[in-house]
Amino acid sequence: xxxxxxxxxxxxxxxxxxxxxxxxxxxxxxxxxxxxxxxxxxxxxxxxxxxxxxxxxxxxxxxxxxxxxxxxxxxxxxxxxxxxxxxxxxxxxxxxxxxxxxxxxxxxxxxxxxxxxxxxxxxxxxxxxxxxxxxxxxxxxxxxxxxxxxxxxxxxxxxxxxxxxxxxxxxxxxxxxxxxxxxxxxxxxxxxxxxxxxxxxxxxxxxxxxxxxxxxxxxxxxxxxxxxxxxxxxxxxxxxxxxxxxxxxxxxxxxxxxxxxxxxxxxxxxxxxxxxxxxxxxxxxxxxxxxxxxxxxxxxxxxxxxxxxxxxxxxxxxxxxxxxxxxxxxxxxxxxxxxxxxxxxxxxxxxxxxxxxxxxxxxxxxx
Ligand code: NAP
Numbered sequence: 001x002x003x004x005x006x007x008x009x010x011x012x013x014x015x016x017x018x019x020x021x022x023x024x025x026x027x028x029x030x031x032x033x034x035x036x037x038x039x040x041x042x043x044x045x046x047x048x049x050x051x052x053x054x055x056x057x058x059x060x061x062x063x064x065x066x067x068x069x070x071x072x073x074x075x076x077x078x079x080x081x082x083x084x085x086x087x088x089x090x091x092x093x094x095x096x097x098x099x100x101x102x103x104x105x106x107x108x109x110x111x112x113x114x115x116x117x118x119x120x121x122x123x124x125x126x127x128x129x130x131x132x133x134x135x136x137x138x139x140x141x142x143x144x145x146x147x148x149x150x151x152x153x154x155x156x157x158x159x160x161x162x163x164x165x166x167x168x169x170x171x172x173x174x175x176x177x178x179x180x181x182x183x184x185x186x187x188x189x190x191x192x193x194x195x196x197x198x199x200x201x202x203x204x205x206x207x208x209x210x211x212x213x214x215x216x217x218x219x220x221x222x223x224x225x226x227x228x229x230x231x232x233x234x235x236x237x238x239x240x241x242x243x244x245x246x247x248x249x250x251x252x253x254x255x256x257x258x259x260x261x262x263x264x265x266x267x268x269x270x271x272x273x274x275x276x277x278x279x280x281x282x283x284x285x286x287x288x289x290x291x292x293x294x295x296x297x298x299x300x301x302x303x304x305x306x307x308x309x310x311x312x313x314x315x316x317x318x319x320x321x322x323x324x325x326x327x328x329x330x331x332x333x334x335x336x337x338x339x340x341x342x343x344x345x346x347x348x349x350x351x352x353x354x355x356x357x358x359x360x361x362x363x364x365x366x367x
Contacts, residue, residue: 088116141298187228205235208239
């Protein structure tokens with residue numbers, strides 16, 4: 001059924017609702033028609049009948065048309081800024097769900113964009129003049145600030161929704177709050193999966209979001225929900241948390257994961273005929289992280305204030321482990337060298353000490 005709240009959800013919804021209302025009135029008008037009266041009437045007269053209730057049977061499927069219009073009203077016009085690895089990956093899902101996508105990037109991705117059903121708009125002025133409902137920032141973490149500052153924001157609609165998908169969250173939140181005018185809405189998100197880990201399905205994969213600043217109007221609240229619905233519809237596990245909290249957790253999980261993946265990548269692990277499950281996990285980890293750009297990894301380090309501490313802890317943990325191993329090794333060697341004496345026997349005496357004057361010879365060399 002068509003609910004009045006959904007009709008008034010977004011500006012697009014409002015215009016669809018107005019359109020639907022016009023459609024109804026025009027139908028009422030057009031559906032006034034003449035029927036011949038019963039045959040037993042002596043004089044053939046015609047009488048005007050007017051349909052007054054929309055529940056009355058219609059000569060065509062009016063409701064289906066209204067529903068179609070309303071569905072269209074929940075569809076968003078989304079501009080993706082940064083059409084690299086992750087931007088393209090997201091675009092496919094947005095288009096599959098019926099949203100209109102305009103891609104914009106430093107490099108020319110026209111052919112790729114068109115092949116998946118998106119428009120490619122290389123000029124940022126042209127892009128903003130499309131008046132997208134959502135500006136979705138998918139640039140590398142380290143380029144985000146300069147990209148954002150270079151956009152002609154004045155060409156956008158007054159209450160455009162800005163969303164980012166950066167793998168760190170406090171940083172884009174602060175930049176958005178600094179750069180965007182107060183009448184723009186801000187939603188910071190992190191889909192915690194990528195083209196590799198989410199290539200088959202997004203079912204149960206975590207999607208973190210923080211509604212940093214959303215205007216109180218119904219249409220603006222509904223627009224954010226429409227956007228979040230994209231991920232709900234794909235089955236993501238929706239996790240609402242502050243950007244600060246995200247970064248604390250992410251440094252201990254995502255940064256450690258990427259660092260471990262990159263260390264293992266340097267070891268050039270190879271598959272063997274006797275792979276254990278654990279080893280397969282390591283190979284998978286390398287595959288999942290090696291595809292990401294170094295910019296992304298570097299961004300995780302530079303733009304999450306908790307990352308340095310995690311790197312130090314990783315270093316300490318490695319040192320502590322080595323210490324433990326070397327400590328045991330040392331004990332074994334000591335036992336070999338001094339074991340008998342330590343058990344109360346005679347201390348081993350070195351065979352012959354080389355004479356002071358004689359040249360130092362390697363052990364076992366004939367004297
Ligand atoms: P990335 O290396 O982090 O970003 C590549 C994108 O940044 C490309 O669109 C690239 O544009 C743009 N870019 C880089 N330097 C630029 C510059 N100086 N000026 C303008 N644009 C620049 O790789 P990514 O995997 O596509 O990630 C994009 C964003 O999604 C990142 O913020 C990342 O943290 C986030 N994210 C990624 C994943 C993932 O699994 N990959 C998952 C969740 C979130 P051109 O290609 O046109 O040069």
